[in-house]
Amino acid sequence: MEVKKNQDYIVTIEDLSVEGEGIGKISEGELGNENGFPLFIKDTVIGDVAKVRVIKVKKNYGYGRLMEIITPSPNRVKPLCPVARQCGGCTLQCMTYEEQLKFKRRKVENNLRRIGGLKDIEVPMTLGMEKPWRYRNKAQVPFGSDKGGICAGFYAGRTHTIIDSEDCLIAPEINQTIIREIKSFMEEYHVAPYDEERGTGIVRHALIRVGFHTGQILVCLVINADSLPHADKLTERLLKIQGMTSVCLNINKKKTNVILGEKVVNLFGPGYLEDKIGEVTFQISPQSFFQVNPSQTEVLYKKALEFAGLTGQETVWDLYCGIGTISLFLARSAKKVYGVEIIPAAIEDARGNAARNGLDNTEFFVGKAEEVLPEWYEKRDSKEERHADVIVVDPPRKGCDSVLLDTITAMHPDRIVYVSCDSATLARDLKYLTEKVCNEGKEGEYRYQVEKVQPVDMFPWSAHVETVVLLQRKNM
Secondary structure, X not given: OOOOOOOEEEEEEEEEOOOOOEEEEEOHHHHOOOOOEEEEEOOOXXXXXXXXXXXXXXXXXXXXXXXXXXXXXXXXXXXXXXXXXXXXXXXXXXXXXXXXXXXXXXXXXXXXXHOOOOOOOOOOOOEOOOOOOOOOOEEEEEEEEXXXXXXXXXXXXXXXXXXXXXXXXXXXXXXXXXXXXXXXXXXXXXXXXXXXXXXEOOEEEEEEEEOOOOOOXXXXXXXXXXXXXXXXXXXXHHOOOOXXXXXXXXXXXXXXXXXXXXXXXXXXXXXXXXXXXXXXXEEEOOOOOOOOOHHHHHHHHHHHHHHHOOOOOOEEEEEOOOOOHHHHHHHOOOOEEEEEEOOHHHHHHHHHHHHHOOOOOEEEEEOOHHXXXXXXXXHOOOHHHHOOOEEEEOXXXXXXXXXXXXXXXXXXXXEEEEEEOOHHHHHHHHHHHHHOOEEOXXXXXXXXXXXXXXXXXXXXXXXXXXXXXXXXXXXX
């Protein structure tokens, strides 16, 4: 029997994909084969018995839409957000938080074993939040038209259809007030929202940042024009909101999915806000990368600091350092910290943040880590100059390339601390690092061994998980 699109089946959810989709098989009795036909079904939990409709059929698997829960899993909960199923953000809201933490631990462990070849690795439970709501300090809210009116909210999963919603339950409540003020301003002064298909209209997104420790707020309106009509009136409205520190415009006239353009026009305030991680204060501009979950960022960085094992005598490299968040966190316990980041504005912020915190033991380089570090290494005359005690790497999702990994191991650091937002590319890079035999000349050969792994839940209700890993140098 052939599985057909738009046909309904009853399935039991037996597993979860890496993206958190439930996996259930159309039974062998219905198909007349031995193994059944697997379907990936969003909004389901292991243990659910569900009626699903097939929406896409591939050769060996398909995708289904949840139509009805017949028997709920013990780990199923009712989503708090009324648009959770439509929105592309919180894909795990139907799962208990405890079960999410277990799922993320299994995800990391499975990738390390399957991709990384780390068969004996033991991954502890994911470090979660006591209150996993209202944790995001940043929102990028798209604006559009809906039945002649202005809508603002979040994109539906895998689309650019805007789900009209002023309140996101993982964002601060103040965001609702800000979005309403912007909508009201646009309606009163007839400022049109951006039309993605035509490339017309003015207001594309509102970027909202909130300093959880300082209470400061930054609003940056992304516009499809060189200026915003009646910008002074919008500024006047926003300044009535307690904590409003900076109001600015970001100019993006390109027909692109990239949210921010290059030019920022300041309307009020310094053009940035300040916030803290631990005892370190950071200046955060609209284009700065800053972790979106400040309380869990502190958990993550404390774990990275613990793994680094600093005594105050170490030379440390922080690769993909951004605005210096990890660099400055480590600099309080290290002799010297070097940071590398490709974005010039981020390095400017990093240098300013170092000065702001009185940390004069830091030095920052602009450029690609895979170019800056090898070039720096080649220019050093001696093994002692090339050596780093600790190297911290926090790459984007694609992970590190082999040139960078080769340079890291050639600097023979005692410890490598790898912070990752993608456990699949993390596992790939760990396999490369642990299998590589390094030569130190007369001192002999050495290699790196994974000593500790710790997943941290930076993004509750989503399938994403951060992981920090300690690799220790072992002489052979």
